[in-house]
Amino acid sequence: MSALAVTTVELARVQFATTSLYHFLFVPLTLGLAPLVAVMQTLWYRGGDERWLRLTRFFGTLMLINFAIGVATGLVQEFQFGMNWSVYSEYVGDVFGAPLAIEGLAAFMLESTFLGLWIFGWDRLSKRVHLATVWLFALGSWLSAFFIMVANSWMQRPVGSTVNDGRAELTSVWELLTNRFAIYAFTHVVLVGLTTAAVVVFGVACWHLVRGRNVELFRPAVKLALIVGVPVSAVNLLVGSHLGIVVTDYQPMKIAATEALWDTEQPAAFSLFQIGGFTKDDQTPSFDIEIPYLLSFLATGSFNGEVQGINPLQDQAERDYGRGNYTPPVRTTYWSMRIMAYLGTLVFLVMAVGAFLFRRGALERRRWFLWVGVLTIPLPYLSALAGWVLSEVGRQPWIVWGLLKTSDANSPSVSTTTIALSLGIFAGLYGTLAVVDFVLMRRYARLDPPEVGGEDDEFAVPAVGY
Amino acid sequence: MDLETFWFVLIAVLWAGYFVLEGFDFGVGMLLPFLPRGEEDRRTLLGTIGPVWDGNEVWLVVAGGATFAAFPAWYATMFSGFYVALLLVLVFLIIRVVSFEWRSKSESEGWRSVWTWANTVGSAGASLVWGVGLANLVYGVPIDSGGDYAGDFWDLFSLYTVFAGIAVVLLFAFHGATFLTLRTVGDLRERAEHAARRLSIPAVLVAALFVVWTVAVAMDRNDKDLFPPALPAALAIVALLLAVAFLFRGRTGRAFTMTALGIISAVATLFVSLYPRVMVSSPNFENSLTVDGAASSHYALSVMTVVAVIFVPIVLLYQGWTYYVFRRRLGLDQTAAETSDAGARA
Numbered sequence: 187m188s189a190l191a192v193t194t195v196e197l198a199r200v201q202f203a204t205t206s207l208y209h210f211l212f213v214p215l216t217l218g219l220a221p222l223v224a225v226m227q228t229l230w231y232r233g234g235d236e237r238w239l240r241l242t243r244f245f246g247t248l249m250l251i252n253f254a255i256g257v258a259t260g261l262v263q264e265f266q267f268g269m270n271w272s273v274y275s276e277y278v279g280d281v282f283g284a285p286l287a288i289e290g291l292a293a294f295m296l297e298s299t300f301l302g303l304w305i306f307g308w309d310r311l312s313k314r315v316h317l318a319t320v321w322l323f324a325l326g327s328w329l330s331a332f333f334i335m336v337a338n339s340w341m342q343r344p345v346g347s348t349v350n351d352g353r354a355e356l357t358s359v360w361e362l363l364t365n366r367f368a369i370y371a372f373t374h375v376v377l378v379g380l381t382t383a384a385v386v387v388f389g390v391a392c393w394h395l396v397r398g399r400n401v402e403l404f405r406p407a408v409k410l411a412l413i414v415g416v417p418v419s420a421v422n423l424l425v426g427s428h429l430g431i432v433v434t435d436y437q438p439m440k441i442a443a444t445e446a447l448w449d450t451e452q453p454a455a456f457s458l459f460q461i462g463g464f465t466k467d468d469q470t471p472s473f474d475i476e477i478p479y480l481l482s483f484l485a486t487g488s489f490n491g492e493v494q495g496i497n498p499l500q501d502q503a504e505r506d507y508g509r510g511n512y513t514p515p516v517r518t519t520y521w522s523m524r525i526m527a528y529l530g531t532l533v534f535l536v537m538a539v540g541a542f543l544f545r546r547g548a549l550e551r552r553r554w555f556l557w558v559g560v561l562t563i564p565l566p567y568l569s570a571l572a573g574w575v576l577s578e579v580g581r582q583p584w585i586v587w588g589l590l591k592t593s594d595a596n597s598p599s600v601s602t603t604t605i606a607l608s609l610g611i612f613a614g615l616y617g618t619l620a621v622v623d624f625v626l627m628r629r630y631a632r633l634d635p636p637e638v639g640g641e642d643d644e645f646a647v648p649a650v651g652y
Numbered sequence: 653m654d655l656e657t658f659w660f661v662l663i664a665v666l667w668a669g670y671f672v673l674e675g676f677d678f679g680v681g682m683l684l685p686f687l688p689r690g691e692e693d694r695r696t697l698l699g700t701i702g703p704v705w706d707g708n709e710v711w712l713v714v715a716g717g718a719t720f721a722a723f724p725a726w727y728a729t730m731f732s733g734f735y736v737a738l739l740l741v742l743v744f745l746i747i748r749v750v751s752f753e754w755r756s757k758s759e760s761e762g763w764r765s766v767w768t769w770a771n772t773v774g775s776a777g778a779s780l781v782w783g784v785g786l787a788n789l790v791y792g793v794p795i796d797s798g799g800d801y802a803g804d805f806w807d808l809f810s811l812y813t814v815f816a817g818i819a820v821v822l823l824f825a826f827h828g829a830t831f832l833t834l835r836t837v838g839d840l841r842e843r844a845e846h847a848a849r850r851l852s853i854p855a856v857l858v859a860a861l862f863v864v865w866t867v868a869v870a871m872d873r874n875d876k877d878l879f880p881p882a883l884p885a886a887l888a889i890v891a892l893l894l895a896v897a898f899l900f901r902g903r904t905g906r907a908f909t910m911t912a913l914g915i916i917s918a919v920a921t922l923f924v925s926l927y928p929r930v931m932v933s934s935p936n937f938e939n940s941l942t943v944d945g946a947a948s949s950h951y952a953l954s955v956m957t958v959v960a961v962i963f964v965p966i967v968l969l970y971q972g973w974t975y976y977v978f979r980r981r982l983g984l985d986q987t988a989a990e991t992s993d994a995g996a997r998a
Contacts, residue, residue, distance in 0.1 A: 268728055
C-alpha cells in the first residue's frame with residue numbers, strides 16, 4: 187500500500203514538473219517581449235520611423251504564437267492543483283487560492299482582453315489608444331506574474347497565515363502580498379523575462395545580419411536589445427544572488443543542499459565544480475574546485491558569515507517535525523543552481539561583448555559573433571528552467587515549507603493509472619506542441635518583415651489574422 | 653446575504669458569464685466546417701470571434717480560481733473527482749487554443765483542414781464535458797465521509813447528465829449561429845440565419861427538457877422544493893421560446909439577447925437547484941458538500957469580496973468596450989456591412 191502511495195505521489199510530481207517547466211518555456215518570453223514590443227510601437231508612435239512599426243509587427247507575431255501556448259498550459263497549471271493535489275488544495279485554498287483568483291480577475295483578464303484588442307485593433311482604434319492596448323497587455327502580464335509569485339512564495343515562506351483546524355487560514359493579506367520572498371522572486375522573474383526577450387530579439391536580429399538581410403531594419407532592434415539586455419542581465423545576477431540570501435534566512439536547508447555543504451562552515455567556500463560528495467554516505471567530494479569565502483558572501487552577504495550544513499539542519503528538523511528525511515536531493519539542487527548561474531553569467535557576457543562590438547561599429551563584421559548571438563537564444567530558457575528546478579526541488583520534502591509535506595498532499599481518490607494516463611497524454615500533446623511551435627517560431631523569425639505603407643488604410647489587415 | 657452565499661452566487665455568475673461568452677465562440681467553432689463555402693468564409697467566421705475568445709476563456713480561469721479560493725473543499729473534491737473529465741476538457745481547450753493561432757500559419761489545405769476540425773472537436777467536446785460535469789453537481793456523485801470523491805469516471809454518466817451535455821452542445825451551436833447572424837454579411841449571414849433557424853427548434857426543446865429535468869432531479873436527489881428552482885427554469889424556457897420567435901421574424905439581435913438570457917437562466921437553474929450544497933453526494937446524501945462547510949474563512953472571503961467588488965465592474969467595462977470596438981460586421985463587402993449594420997441597429 188505504501189509503495190503504491192509513493193508511486194502516485196512521484197507520478198503526480200513528475201506531472202507537475204513537466205507541466206510547470208513546459209509552461210515556463212513560454213512565460214518569460216511573453217513577460218519580456220510584451221514591454222519590448224510596446225517600446226518599439228512607442229518609438230514608432232513618437233518618432234514616426236517606420237522601421238519600428240515593422241519590428242513591432244514582426245516581434246508581435248512571435249509574441250502571439252508564444253502567448254497562445256502559454257494560455258493553454260496555464261489552464262493546465264490551475265486545474266492541476268485540484269486534480270492531482272486535492273489534499274494540498276483543501277489545506278491551502280484559504281491562502282493560496284486568493285492570489286490565484288486575484289490573478290485571474292485583475293491580471294489575466296486584462297492581459298487577454300487587451301491582447302485581442304491589440305491584434306485586431308490596428309484599424310479600429312486611434313493610434314494612441316492602440317498603443318495603450320499593448321502597454322496594458324504588458325501591464326497585465328507583469329501583474330499576473332506578481333500574483334503567481336506571491337502564491338508560490340507563500341509555499342516557500344508561509345506568511346500572513348495561521349494553521350487552524352488542520353488547514354491554513356489567511357490572517358493578513360498585506361503580509362501575503364509583501365512577503366519579502368515574493369518581492370525578490372517577482373523581480374527575479376520579470377528580469378528573467380526581459381533578459382530572455384532581449385536575447386531572443388538580439389539572436390533573431392543577428393541571424394538576419396549574418397545573412398546580410400534587412401540590415402537597416404534590424405540594426406535598431408540590436409541596439410534596443412542590447413540597451414535592455416546588458417543592464418537587465420547584470421542586475422538580474424545581483425537580484426538572483428540576493429534571493430539566495432533571502433533563501434538562507436528562511437530555507438537554510440535549501441542552501442545547504444544546493445551547496446552540498448554537509449557540515450556548518452564559517453567562512454564557507456563556494457564549490458564551482460565537484461565530483462562526488464552528494465550523498466549522506468559520500469559527503470566528501472573526490473574532486474573539487476572551490477573559491478574561499480565566496481559562499482559565505484553569497485549566502486549571508488558577509489565574507490565571514492556562517493553557513494549551516496545539511497547534517498545539523500537535518501537533526502534540527504527531526505527535533506522540530508519528527509523523524510524523517512528533511513534533505514532535498516543534493517545532486518539535483520547543486521547542479522541546477524550551477525546551470526542557472528553559469529548560463530545566466532554567460533548570457534550577460536554575450537550581451538556585454540555584443541554591446542562593446544556594437545559601440546565600435548564592428549558587430550556586423552564579426553560574423554562569428556553574430557552566430558554566437560543566434561546560439562545564445564536557448565541559454566536564458568535553460569537557465570530559467572534550472573532555476574525553477576532549484577526552487578521547487580530545493581523545497582522538498584515540503585510542499586508548503588514547514589507546514590505540509592508533498593507526500594501527504596496528493597489526491598487520495600486519483601489512482602496511479604489515472605495519473606500515468608494523463609501524464610502520457612500531456613507528454614504527447616506537449617511534445618507535439620513544442621515541435622510545431624518551434625518550427626513556426628523559426629519560420630516567422632526568418633521571414634522578411636513585410637513592408638508597411640504609411641497610409642492608415644494599410645492597417646486594415648491585422649498583424650496576425652486567421 | 654452572508655459572504656459564503658455571496659461567493660456561491662458570484663461563482664454561479666462567473667459560470668453563467670463563461671457559458672454566455674464562450675458559448676457563442678464554441679458555437680462558431682462547431683459550425684466552422686459546415687457553414688462556410690470556402691477558405692475566405694472560414695476566415696471570416698474565425699475573425700468574428702478572433703478578438704474575443706481569449707478574453708471569454710478567462711472567465712473559466714476566474715471561475716476556477718474563485719472556487720479554489722472561496723471553497724477549497726469544493727475545488728479539491730470536484731477537480732480530483734472529475735479528473736478524467738477535466739483532463740478531456742483541457743485537451744479539448746488546448747487543441748482549440750492552438751488551432752486559432754496556428755491555422756493561418758501555412759497555406760497548405762491539409763494543415764488548415766486539420767486545425768478547422770481541431771477547433772470544432774475542441775469546441776463541441778468541451779461543451780459536452782462541461783454539461784455532463786456541472787449536471788453531476790446536482791445529480792450527485794459518490795463522496796465518502798472524508799469529503800473525497802469515491803467513484804470513477806463512469807459514475808459521471810447517467811441518462812440525465814449525458815442529456816445535459818447534449819443540451820449544452822445544441823444550445824451553444826444555436827447561440828453561436830445566432831451570434832453569426834449579427835457579425836457577418838451577405839451570403840454568409842443568410843446561411844448563418846438559416847442554420848440558426850434549423851438549430852433553434854431542437855436546441856430549445858432539448859434545453860427546455862433539461863431545465864425541467866434539473867428541477868425534478870433537485871427535488872428528488874437534493875431535497876429541494878419546486879420553488880425556487882422552477883423560477884429560473886421557467887425564465888429559461890420563456891427566453892428560449894422568445895429567441896425562436898424573434899429569429900423567425902428576422903429580429904436576430906433580439907434573438908441573440910434571448911439565447912444569452914436563456915443560457916444565463918439555465919445556469920441559474922442549475923445553481924439554484926444546487927444551493928445550499930455545492931456537490932451532492934449519492935448515495936450517502938449526508939456526505940454532500942455544503943456552501944458553509946466548503947467555504948474559506950471569513951477573513952479570506954472578505955478580502956476577496958473587496959477585490960471582486962472593485963474589479964468585476966472594471967472587467968465588465970473593458971470587455972464591454974471590446975465588443976463595442978469590434979461591433980462591425982465582417983465580410984467581403986464592407987460597404988454592405990456598414991449598410992446592414994445600420995439596418996440591424998434600427
